[in-house]
Amino acid sequence: MINSDKNNVKNYDLVIVGGGMVGISLALLLAQQQSDWNVLLLEAQAYDNSDNHNNHPSFDSRSTALSWSSRKIFQAAGLWSELESHTSAIKNIHVSDRGHIGLTRISADEAGVDALGYVIENRWIGNVLLKKFTATAVEIMAPERVAKITPLKSGVRLNLEKSGEAVETSLLVIADGANSQTAQKLGIHSDKKPxxxxxxxxxxxxxxxxxxxxxxxxxxxxxxxxxxxxxxxxxxxxxxxxxxxxxxxxxxxxxxxxxxxxxxxxxxxxxxxxxxxxxxxxxxxxALTTASEQVRRNIVVLGNAAHSLHPVAGQGFNLSLRDVATLADVLGKAKSAGTDFSSLETLERYQQQQLADQQNTLMFSDNLPKLFAQASSVVALGRNSGLVMMDLLPSLRSRFAKFGMGMANKEAGHGA
Ligand SMILES: Cc1cc2nc3c(=O)[nH]c(=O)nc-3n(C[C@H](O)[C@H](O)[C@H](O)COP(=O)(O)OP(=O)(O)OC[C@H]3O[C@@H](n4cnc5c(N)ncnc54)[C@H](O)[C@@H]3O)c2cc1C
CATH class of the missing domain: 3.30.9.10 (D-Amino Acid Oxidase, subunit A, domain 2)
Structure with a gap:
């Protein structure tokens, strides 16, 4: 139930700004916990009511290669069987270098999994997630944006741009994409490396x-x-x-x-x-875009607003979904234990748990295109030997495959 104070300002546990792939995923993962969260989602673009979300900025004509770790997370949320019916499983990955002999193949059989990933059009991710989302108790305002953010003694107050309403929340989750306007209002900037x-x-x-x-x-x-x-x-x-x-x-x-x-x-x-x-x-x-801060008391920055990666390794959403799953878990545990789920201590716990995964995935995604972009013949020779070696050495190949599947950092966690 939503609380209102005497000035008729509505109070929420969480306000999520940005209802793209990441914001909606967090809302869904929280909605399936027993913790009775009251959540408001603010999204700048209206969702159309048809089955086709092609025109929405997050659920557009792109496709996403979902990793094994994403499959596990969606499975736990009861979303996988419907998503899977719109995917094509990756059984083999074939890596090559134009004009050079280097070539490697990675197979699902060799990695001991059903598939190395699952490719799905973003509009289908939107279709499945939004259908489930509208059946939850999460309140939604779209189109809407935040005009002003005021930190309070406990929580934050948001003045909304279109409706002119004010709402208060214990936790503000910023998931409005790379170059987040909402984060900028708090002096959190994005470092951009085109x-x-x-x-x-x-x-x-x-x-x-x-x-x-x-x-x-x-x-x-x-x-x-x-x-x-x-x-x-x-x-x-x-x-x-x-x-x-x-x-x-x-x-x-x-x-x-x-x-x-x-x-x-x-x-x-x-x-x-x-x-x-x-x-x-x-x-x-x-561009590689990273936020200067990801957590503050009462505030978390998520998804592309926190880190936006080169798409070549297909890691951006998969990493963000692991962030989302860890955050939902940390918040749920704090709430059930009766502790302050929006305290800096709780939010730092989340960040600490995701730190190695974020650093490794960022480095992998940043280095892969750079390595292959260098035209010098020495590097070309090196990268070809690398690829040839990778073809000969199953352990190296399986490390590459595990990275793609989101298992390198999460052997015991979501990716296991
Ligand atoms: C070409 C390409 C291919 C990719 N392929 C893959 C892949 O194969 N695998 C993978 O894991 N990742 C891939 N990615 C990355 C993936 O698309 C992103 O990680 C993902 O879109 C991030 O989702 P998000 O919700 O954080 O941000 P977005 O998708 O940008 O969504 C942000 C949402 O916030 C809304 N918004 C914006 N401003 C405001 C505001 N002021 N107030 C309220 N709402 C606002 C927007 O309307 C939007 O709905 C790819 C990216 C690109 C560009």
Missing amino acids: YGQQGIIANIALQDAHNGVAYERFTDQGPMAMLPLPDFDGSPRCALVWTQPPERAAELMTATDKDFLKALQESFGYRMGMVEKVGERVAYPL
Whole structure:
């Protein structure tokens, strides 16, 4: 039940700002605890009521490779079986380097798992999560933003932009994406390191079945990934993420479908057979963005607002979902024990638990494209020997596979 004080200001346990993939996931994980949380979610964009959330900034035309750790978390939340029906399982990953001999293959069988990951269109993540979400007691205001944040002796007061209402909350969760406006209002800035590249995404129809193989290809212009998607209208499909310098990206974005497919085939080769059709193309500027602070008394910064990564290793959402699961667990335990769940001590406990995972994942995602971006022949030789060695050494391959699955830091936790 929502409490109101004598000035009719509503009081919540938590206000989550940003109802994208991360904000909604946190609301859902809290809603399935026994702790009776009262939660308000504020989202800047209205959700459409159709089954298609393609136009929503978080649940757009991108696809996400969900890791094993994400599967475990969604499974525990009772969401996996529905999500899984819209995924394509990655059975093998094929890593190669254009113009060089290096090549490695990682297989689910060898790693001893059903799949190395699961590829799903973001609009389906939105569809499944939002359906479940509307059945919870979480209050939602969309479109809405925070105009002003006032720290109180205990909790924070938020003045809302559109409705003009004021609400108070014990814990403010900031999940409004990279370059968070809400964090900036508190003097929390984001450190941005642009990669000087754009990530072009598009769905690609293939002539031949993909057989669950994901391709990661490193070229002199930047890395590219082709991830297996469920068939559409009987045609095999995959999700393309193609990193390019801005000038080349602009050319590819304005090229005709025919010229785009020709350039793609040339760069990617024929490993996946012929590429036949391309869907809508969208380009994202790529940067590593990290928040200067993630926790304060009564405040947590989550998701892209806390760390936004290069998409090549497919780790951004998977890492954030592990953050979300740990945070929900720490908050739930504090509330059941009758301690202050929004105290700095509790929130630092959360941060401490996620620190190694965040540092390792950031480093992995940041270094992978840089390593392959260096054109010098010595590095090319080194990286090829690296790939060849990785193909020969199962233990190295399995470390790479475990990272992709979100198991490297969480052997005993969500990823186990
Ligand atoms: C090309 C590409 C491919 C990717 N592939 C993968 C992958 O395969 N695997 C993976 O794990 N990750 C992947 N990612 C990363 C993943 O998309 C992000 O980690 C994820 O979107 C982060 O979700 P979020 O909810 O934190 O932020 P967002 O998705 O940015 O959502 C933020 C939400 O906040 C709302 N908002 C914004 N401002 C305000 C405000 N002032 N007030 C209220 N609400 C506001 C927005 O409308 C939005 O709904 C990829 C990213 C890109 C760019």
